[in-house]
Amino acid sequence: MRFIDVFAGCGGLSLGLLKAGCQGVAAIEKNPMAFETLRHNLIDGQRYSFDWPARLPKEAMSCEQLLIDHRRELLALAGTIDLMVGGPPCQGFSLAGRRNPADPRNKMAEQYLELVKIIRPKFIVIENVSGFNSKFNETVQADSDDDRYIKQSYAEYISGELKSIGYFVSRGKLNCANFGVPQNRHRYFIICSRVDSKVNLFERLLNYGEQFKVLKNLSPNKYVSVHDAIADLEVTGKDLKENTDSPIKGFKEIEYQLPDILPPYLRLMRDGHETAPNSLRLPNHKIDTILQFIKIRQASEPGKSLSKESRDKLGIKKHAITVLAKNQPSPTITTLPDDIIHYCEPRILTARETARIQSFPDWFEFTGKYTTGGLSRKLDCPRYTQIGNAVPPLLSEAIGLMLREQMLAEEEILEALEI
Missing domain, CATH: 3.40.50.150 (Vaccinia Virus protein VP39)
Structure with missing residues (x-):
């Protein structure tokens, strides 16, 4: 065909x-x-x-x-x-x-x-x-x-x-x-x-x-959860190293460790890939941002968008921000990485985690810059945007x-x- x-x-x-x-x-x-x-x-x-x-x-x-x-x-x-x-x-x-x-x-x-x-x-x-x-x-x-x-x-x-x-x-x-x-x-x-x-x-x-x-x-008979998709990419318990697939220096990524047992969805995502996937760059959140994420988690119901009342109370201008529910599917992955917060870590998702939730296998390598902003947003299509726009x-x-x-x-x- x-x-x-x-x-x-x-x-x-x-x-x-x-x-x-x-x-x-x-x-x-x-x-x-x-x-x-x-x-x-x-x-x-x-x-x-x-x-x-x-x-x-x-x-x-x-x-x-x-x-x-x-x-x-x-x-x-x-x-x-x-x-x-x-x-x-x-x-x-x-x-x-x-x-x-x-x-x-x-x-x-x-x-x-x-x-x-x-x-x-x-x-x-x-x-x-x-x-x-x-x-x-x-x-x-x-x-x-x-x-x-x-x-x-x-x-x-x-x-x-x-x-x-x-x-x-x-x-x-x-x-x-x-x-x-x-x-x-x-x-x-x-x-x-x-x-x-x-x-x-x-x-x-x-x-x-x-x-x-x-x-x-x-x-x-059941949905694949975000934990099924990205549990092996959690930072907790992992060593960190310098990220090398970004043109901007100063970012870290996990030392990827393949689990001894591959659950069914992770087996699909690994797809025979023998090394670490690319696009593992972790965000460099400021302390105030991390504290805000912790407050958002306390104020929200996992898996549901933070209410307007809570957004107003926390001074959040975004229309939608959601803390993932560990044992449920994610809400729609968008082109904006700060729409979603990790289910157990106070941070946004890495590009690879969003790719996993979109069902891209680990051998698929995203190229170019990770994010963009300002006037460039109308012209650029960085990794998070590529992933969020994909079928x-x-x-x-x-x-x-x-x-x-x-x-x-x-x-x-x-x-x-x-x-």
């Missing part, structure tokens, strides 16, 4: 599909930092590599640039791609932010649709935030061109467009925790096929969760396995029709 990943980020969707036995062909990502992580691990990686078209530059580029500068290369791919995946930028839809129908990032999904019309893949998977299927508030001021996004959700608009060009569309919301990801991450999916197999592919994916967890040797690879692997089975079934349908 040959696939193209559009708005690929650091490669969460691609990684899961590759692990499911699919073949990557091309990946489109405009941010150079995210693209370098993707290239390093998957496009030219030691474990996986893409069947990259010779005439298509292997570099960061926007979807718009691809359509303008490389249409000939895209036309050459027409009819050779089984699956196109992508999660167009979602800030304009996020219920956690300011929902803005005029947000230019919303229109990137239309570029995705133009790619579909050129390449005509057998299957399409679009991933986005839950708010993707929520109508905008009609009181929001917007240009007349954006009326369609106010009168209907963007998911409804895109689904209608895909149906109009011959795709059979199924869609809905799922929780990544149902696929073994130690995180209550609710996302909206649109899954399409060119063949009317009378199967609702989204429903089939939902029903595949338990089977997939059994396949990965995880318990089908969990475990979920993507389940999607890949399900669609490979479906492709075989649809080929049988087409063969029968020809007979």
Whole structure:
């Protein structure tokens, strides 16, 4: 099953599909930092590599640039791609932010649709935030061109467009925790096929969760907890050493020690990796910050966002901050590392801990700076942002396995029709 990943980020969707036995062909990502992580691990990686078209530059580029500068290369791919995946930028839809129908990032999904019309893949998977299927508030001021996004959700608009060009569309919301990801991450999916197999592919994916967890040797009847995911990365009882994978000096990381017994989820994350993972850099918290984290733990219920009353009392301006519940999945991993506090240590999570909660295996190396700030925030895509924006690879692997089975079934349908 040959696939193209559009708005690929650091490669969460691609990684899961590759692990499911699919073949990557091309990946489109405009941010150079995210693209370098993707290239390093998957496009030219030691474990996986893409069947990259010779005439298509292997570099960061926007979807718009691809359509303008490389249409000939895209036309050459027409009819050779089984699956196109992508999660167009979602800030304009996020219920956690300011929902803005005029947000230019919303229109990137239309570029995705133009790619579909050129390449005509057998299957399409679009991933986005839950708010993707929520109508905008009609009181929001917007240009007349954006009326369609106010009168209907963007998911409804895109689904209608895909149906109009011959795709059979199924869609809905799922929780990544149902696929073994130690995180209550609710996302909206649109899954399409060119063949009317009378199967609702989204429903089939939902029903595949338990089977997939059994396949990965995880318990089908309970969620993977954050303790299952990151217990071996706790600082307590570990020696510390200088961190060497950051351009900024003065940070420490743990001397990683592999547990004698690997629980099922940790075995998946180690994935045969024999050395310490990268991105273990510990934060350099000030004493006042550590004391504040201790107060937050005392004032909060683990696993639930700190109440507004408690935030006001502690002088916290952030809208959401959560202390992890040790034996439960994490709340949604975001691009802001200070949204979440460790379940037993007064600190934020390391980039590797967030990667574990997102289900990235330990051999997957994140590149570039760890964080950014100020004006650079709109341009940079540091490690925490790469991880927070990604589709969990475990979920993507389940999607890949399900669609490979479906492709075989649809080929049988087409063969029968020809007979």
